[in-house]
Amino acid sequence: MTGKTVVYHIPVCPFSQRLEILLELKGLVEEVEFHKVDITQKRPQWLLNLTRGTTALPILVTPDGKVIKESLVILQYLEQTFADPPIARRGPYERAVENMMVAMEGPFTVTGYTFVMNRDPDRRNKFEADMLGHYGKLNDFLVQHSPSGTFLFDRFGWAEAVFTPLFMRFWFLDYYEGFELPDDDRYARVRKWRDACLAHPAAQQVSREEIVKLYYDYALGAGNGALLPDRQRSSFVFEPHWSARPWPPAAKYDVSASDRELGLLI
Amino acid sequence: MTGKTVVYHIPVCPFSQRLEILLELKGLVEEVEFHKVDITQKRPQWLLNLTRGTTALPILVTPDGKVIKESLVILQYLEQTFADPPIARRGPYERAVENMMVAMEGPFTVTGYTFVMNRDPDRRNKFEADMLGHYGKLNDFLVQHSPSGTFLFDRFGWAEAVFTPLFMRFWFLDYYEGFELPDDDRYARVRKWRDACLAHPAAQQVSREEIVKLYYDYALGAGNGALLPDRQRSSFVFEPHWSARPWPPAAKYDVSASDRELGLLI
Numbered sequence: 001m002t003g004k005t006v007v008y009h010i011p012v013c014p015f016s017q018r019l020e021i022l023l024e025l026k027g028l029v030e031e032v033e034f035h036k037v038d039i040t041q042k043r044p045q046w047l048l049n050l051t052r053g054t055t056a057l058p059i060l061v062t063p064d065g066k067v068i069k070e071s072l073v074i075l076q077y078l079e080q081t082f083a084d085p086p087i088a089r090r091g092p093y094e095r096a097v098e099n100m101m102v103a104m105e106g107p108f109t110v111t112g113y114t115f116v117m118n119r120d121p122d123r124r125n126k127f128e129a130d131m132l133g134h135y136g137k138l139n140d141f142l143v144q145h146s147p148s149g150t151f152l153f154d155r156f157g158w159a160e161a162v163f164t165p166l167f168m169r170f171w172f173l174d175y176y177e178g179f180e181l182p183d184d185d186r187y188a189r190v191r192k193w194r195d196a197c198l199a200h201p202a203a204q205q206v207s208r209e210e211i212v213k214l215y216y217d218y219a220l221g222a223g224n225g226a227l228l229p230d231r232q233r234s235s236f237v238f239e240p241h242w243s244a245r246p247w248p249p250a251a252k253y254d255v256s257a258s259d260r261e262l263g264l265l266i
Numbered sequence: 267m268t269g270k271t272v273v274y275h276i277p278v279c280p281f282s283q284r285l286e287i288l289l290e291l292k293g294l295v296e297e298v299e300f301h302k303v304d305i306t307q308k309r310p311q312w313l314l315n316l317t318r319g320t321t322a323l324p325i326l327v328t329p330d331g332k333v334i335k336e337s338l339v340i341l342q343y344l345e346q347t348f349a350d351p352p353i354a355r356r357g358p359y360e361r362a363v364e365n366m367m368v369a370m371e372g373p374f375t376v377t378g379y380t381f382v383m384n385r386d387p388d389r390r391n392k393f394e395a396d397m398l399g400h401y402g403k404l405n406d407f408l409v410q411h412s413p414s415g416t417f418l419f420d421r422f423g424w425a426e427a428v429f430t431p432l433f434m435r436f437w438f439l440d441y442y443e444g445f446e447l448p449d450d451d452r453y454a455r456v457r458k459w460r461d462a463c464l465a466h467p468a469a470q471q472v473s474r475e476e477i478v479k480l481y482y483d484y485a486l487g488a489g490n491g492a493l494l495p496d497r498q499r500s501s502f503v504f505e506p507h508w509s510a511r512p513w514p515p516a517a518k519y520d521v522s523a524s525d526r527e528l529g530l531l532i
Contacts, residue, residue, distance in 0.1 A: 052410065066359060073365040080358035092346035093332055099339040144318065 014165030280431030
């Protein structure tokens with residue numbers, strides 16, 4: 001080791017939170033330095049040099065300067081590099097069960113983000129149905145593999161580290177879209193799992209308030225720090241700090257709040 | 267072990283060939299039974315029971331009757347279960363390099379399949395440009411991580427097992443779309459890699475002729491064994507055997523061959 005392992009990430013990025021959760025579960029948060037990148041600013045050249053021009057984050061830089069991209073690839077790297085205690089299951093079949101569940105995360109994430117960014121009220125019900133479809137599949141998977149448990153296995157583990165940051169981001173669906181899991185048997189098992197994930201002490205890096213406030217611009221259709229018309233400041237700016245800003249309006253289809261109303265002026 | 271490990275798969279499915287290549291590299295092809303499923307027929311109920319209703323293949327059934335889905339998940343299961351010799355890299359950083367390359371496979375595959383299935387001549391050039399974009403990224407990745415080698419590491423390994431079946435399927439782009447990698451420096455490294463992958467003795471489960479003949483219906487826009495109008499037989503039928511049929515017409519935008527012309531009548 002010639003230095004520290006460093007992760008460059010966007011604040012409240014779910015794909016970075018996975019790494020933080022994994023390290024927290026291992027009791028090894030001090031082993032990796034996390035550096036925040038401001039997505040409302042032009043990407044600095046030294047960072048573009050590190051990534052060979054790509055802008056997706058997080059990336060991990062090893063102590064000897066090698067760069068790893070893709071959150072699930074980084075997660076696996078951390079699991080192997082800081083091997084004790086293991087978080088992923090060790091047996092081939094149990095590992096496969098975890099990996100099958102992780103394979104369901106991509107479409108789940110895409111639907112949740114396109115739902116919050118949708119600007120067409122007529123498409124809202126379709127997105128809601130698609131989201132419920134994903135939750136239904138997760139429910140079925142848990143009923144099959146862990147019918148009476150809380151987590152997929154005996155404790156919060158690999159699959160939970162992958163999904164929990166998304167469950168937290170999807171607080172923006174509850175706030176801006178009024179989306180809730182129906183209180184019925186079709187979703188009872190996934191609801192139990194989600195609620196236990198959200199409450200787990202290793203996964204408290206972000207709060208509902210921070211997510212709702214920072215993702216306001218997503219709810220109006222502007223992702224990745226892009227600026228909305230008539231706005232000078234992104235909801236992802238570092239200052240004023242989100243805790244000092246008012247809660248944004250929840251109505252996303254017919255209201256567009258100003259920088260001043262959002263508490264973004266410095 | 268109460269029985270054999272069984273894989274249910276569609277003939278010429280690239281995601282199944284990965285598993286066969288991995289076992290071939292390990293010298294363990296006899297350890298797993300491969301059962302062909304005819305996608306031109308209704309999926310049998312016993313198979314739907316195994317998969318809990320999903321139709322994607324391959325699936326693996328363990329000796330004690332547990333079901334694993336998703337080709338990359340199955341690949342990892344086989345790598346762990348039949349651990350000697352290892353095919354994936356063991357060191358965390360080299361494993362991450364492999365996994366970063368594997369993460370590029372999904373978009374590569376989607377573009378290749380939507381390209382061959384495209385029916386609009388006006389969109390052809392866009393698909394060609396997208397395909398070249400993917401090859402350019404693979405070239406850059408190899409230049410970064412294995413500038414003077416042939417494979418990503420010292421031998422045909424994990425990344426090669428994942429990509430080679432796609433390079434073989436994309437013979438349908440060469441035949442039906444006239445798509446070729448331009449003979450210039452931008453693609454020299456990926457061309458060297460692809461050609462070595464295609465020639466490797468562990469990856470000879472299918473031939474160009476079989477792929478071109480079976481995927482004819484894809485070139486006319488019908489995937490997964492679906493029937494085209496004016497046709498009674500899919501190009502994926504088991505009989506007549508593909509080797510007994512004539513080569514299909516390469517012109518896909520203005521010609522639609524009949525069952526008789528394709529040699530599909532029994």
